[in-house]
Amino acid sequence: MTAQDIADLAGVSRSAVSRAFTQGAYIDPGKRARVLKAADDLGYRPNAMAAGLQGARSNLVAIFVGEMANEYDKEVTTALVTGLNGIGKWPIVIAGSGQTARDAVSKVLSYPLEAMILRSGSLDADIAGACSKLGIPVISSGRVQDLPGVDNVCCRNRDGTALGTRLLLDKGRRRLGFIGGPPGFASSRDRRLGVMDTLAAAGLTPVSEVVGGFTVQSGHDAIIATPALAKADALICANDAMAIGALSALKERGIGVPDDISVIGFDDISMARWPAFDLTTLRNPIDGLVAAVLDLLTTREHDPDRAERTVLLDAPLILRSTH
Amino acid sequence: MTAQDIADLAGVSRSAVSRAFTQGAYIDPGKRARVLKAADDLGYRPNAMAAGLQGARSNLVAIFVGEMANEYDKEVTTALVTGLNGIGKWPIVIAGSGQTARDAVSKVLSYPLEAMILRSGSLDADIAGACSKLGIPVISSGRVQDLPGVDNVCCRNRDGTALGTRLLLDKGRRRLGFIGGPPGFASSRDRRLGVMDTLAAAGLTPVSEVVGGFTVQSGHDAIIATPALAKADALICANDAMAIGALSALKERGIGVPDDISVIGFDDISMARWPAFDLTTLRNPIDGLVAAVLDLLTTREHDPDRAERTVLLDAPLILRSTH
DNA sequence: CATCGATGTGAACACGTGTTCAGATACGCC
DNA sequence: GGCGTATCTGAACACGTGTTCACATCGATG
Missing domain, CATH: 3.40.50.2300 (Response regulator)
Structure with missing residues (x-):
């Protein structure tokens, strides 16, 4: 099914077929209509490979x-x-x-x-x-x-977690825990720095710091395996998934959020909006x-x-x- | 950057370049190595569009x-x-x-x-x-x-929800609620039929049936807006998202799962495994x-x-x- | 009428590749 | 040497398109 077939069917030259499909090309309007009709009947459309080869955008x-x-x-x-x-x-x-x-x-x-x-x-x-x-x-x-x-x-990233950390400090929280992302990601490093900078400026250090895997399970496990984290009065997580995991573990332990501990995530994934979590977070837009x-x-x-x-x-x- | 460039650099014909890249073509092994070396130096690779035009698989x-x-x-x-x-x-x-x-x-x-x-x-x-x-x-x-x-x-789908419904009946549940999917999806219809068939075979009908939108929010809203659903002793949902929304709403209402009401979803999305939900469901593999x-x-x-x-x-x- | 610009036309080319085809070379055997 | 075979080679073609080019037609203008 090539332009030549359409040309034969419509009784025009192959060039005319090409022109019929080209915006702003010189062609008699009636002839264009006839060509497009024939093309539609046969289900023809120009071959993108051949067009691309000739110089058109590949898209x-x-x-x-x-x-x-x-x-x-x-x-x-x-x-x-x-x-x-x-x-x-x-x-x-x-x-x-x-x-x-x-x-x-x-x-x-x-x-x-x-x-x-x-x-x-x-x-x-x-x-x-x-x-x-x-x-x-x-x-x-x-x-x-x-x-x-x-x-x-x-x-x-760095400004983001700094903003989140400041919110917690403004709320009067002083014993912050941090669940970081896996090493090797630039975002892990930068998000951590935003937290550390802001704490340092307030003369503080985190009461506990854990490296997670950016997964829900790793956030959950961090709380279970690290009692110091659960005893903090605020928890900032390098992404929402870990924050969601942490929320579940805290609930299992009977620790109230946000009464006993504040929790903040990062990304604003759609699940952060789910009624079960309603997570305060930093939007990665x-x-x-x-x-x-x-x-x-x-x-x-x-x-x-x-x-x-x-x-x-x-x-x-x-x-x-x-x- | 075409095969001709490589041919010139390696001092061979363009055909030889093509053959060097073609598995099982007649070409002197030494010459092939020379061609591949030249291609690697110049970062050449055969143009898939031109090859596709000539007859090769497009992939x-x-x-x-x-x-x-x-x-x-x-x-x-x-x-x-x-x-x-x-x-x-x-x-x-x-x-x-x-x-x-x-x-x-x-x-x-x-x-x-x-x-x-x-x-x-x-x-x-x-x-x-x-x-x-x-x-x-x-x-x-x-x-x-x-x-x-x-x-x-x-x-x-139909066998799936039938299986889920039977599990609930076997557990002694008799007052089943159903949150269905939006009309227009074949899966909505089939999943509903699996539930209805099985209930009918046991001489039952659902105590309440609601049409949702396959979203978490719609599952949540269904429970809030339809008291009869929350009063059922089992709830089967046409997908996991709605089941997860329903779980949250039931928790807000202080209704115990699975003590007061059983909840089953469909799909087994990764969130069904999250600790916050741990949802019993039918896996859409x-x-x-x-x-x-x-x-x-x-x-x-x-x-x-x-x-x-x-x-x-x-x-x-x-x-x-x-x- | 002669001239010109505007509009329309089909033949021809180029894009870069894989494969075919006829021919070349090398080698083993009688 | 003569012959047949296995291996290798480059020229030529085909793939389907968009565009260029030279040319034709036509109406308007001087």
Whole structure:
């Protein structure tokens, strides 16, 4: 089913068929209508591969999302896909980690991608480097990378947890516990620093600090395994999942939230809004992230050589019932 | 950066470059090594568009996921993406509904897709029809469609809720409430029938029946707005999200689970396992779904004209602490 | 009428690849 | 040496499209 078939059916030249599908091309309106009618009858549409080969935009974009293990990543991916679809870009999604993911990325790079969108993962630097070399624009979110052709979108993690910590101090809390994220993530480090800075400025240190795995279970286990945490009067967690796990463990122990202890998370995943939790948290703004990614994408589309940009997003405090 | 560039650098013909990348082609091993070395130096890889145009597999697959509003859909999509990546297929993900999504699908169909994978949505029939016309294989999950070229993977929804209802009856529960899914979903209808059948066989009818929206909030609201539901001695919900919402509302009302009332969900989303809920539920098996999709995909790849198949998956009962 | 611009047309090209095809080279055997 | 076979090679083609180019038509203007 090619343009030639449509041309034969409509009794026109193949060029005319191509022009009928091209916005603003010289073609008799009646002839265009006839061609489009014929195309519709036969279910024809121009072959994107052949068009892409000839020079048209491919409209293909890759999203590398790592393991997509936690809820926040899934929500971001969903929002990114929806946003990209909205501007006529078609995302090829790559998930995973390690050598498998590396191979996958390498193979997907043989398609003419208009951009590679990265969600923080351990392979980000490698992938960004490979794309740089191929001249494929990269948009990295979650970790700022200073490489040619790489734009960055990142949340002000440090300011965020600082804001949360200050809220707890203003409330009169003095014995703060902290459940941090796994090492190796820039966000783990930055969120921890925001807490430590703010405590230090008040002449305090955390009464207990634990490293979790960004999962609900790890937040739950942290409370069970570390009695000092449960005895704090406030608990700040590096993400919502761990905060939710901690909430459950505290409830099991009969410790009242927020009467006995305040709990704050980070991300504002949809479950934080669930009636069972109603978690006070810092919003890692997905809509802002998506808007920034789309903006970086379209501006680079119009000016491929523009300077790299870094967009920083505020993490506003969302007051609910656990602080 | 084309094969010709590599040929020039390595001092061979362009044909030799193509052969170097083709498994099992006649080429001097030393020459192949030289070509691959040159390609690696320049970061060259064969252009998938040009190759696809010439006849090679595109390895592109589309996944249409609808709104991806609920957690189960997100988990399925994640698993599908990971599974497809594992067999070297690259999924283009399309989200959304209504005319926007229809247009998106129409545009993506101009790529040479090896298959279209559908997650139940209102557009499924339209999309499946369009793909049928274009000769693109369709794998529909969630709703069985009897169209040429359409394979189906579906959970035995009716047997599932029947199994759950029987568990409640065996426990001695007699006053069952039911929170159903929104109309228009085949799964809503089938899950309801499983409940009604089983109750009818025991000479019972539900004490209260409410239609929810498959969301946590709607499950919560159902309990609040319908006192008769809260007075039942067992509650079966058409999905986990609504069961989780109901659990929260029951707790707010001081109604004990499972002492005063049993609660059962459907899907076994990851949150059902969270300590705060520990929900007894029927598993809508994601691993089975993905395995079936991959199998249907690969078998059709080897035999494009094989007969359509429908794979039905059991929904096993997962016993936790709410029944 | 002659000229010109505006509009419309089909032939031809280029995009980058995998494969086919005819031919070249090397090697073993009679 | 002559022959057949196995291995290797580069030129040529086909894939389906968007665009360019030279040219045709037509109405309006001088």
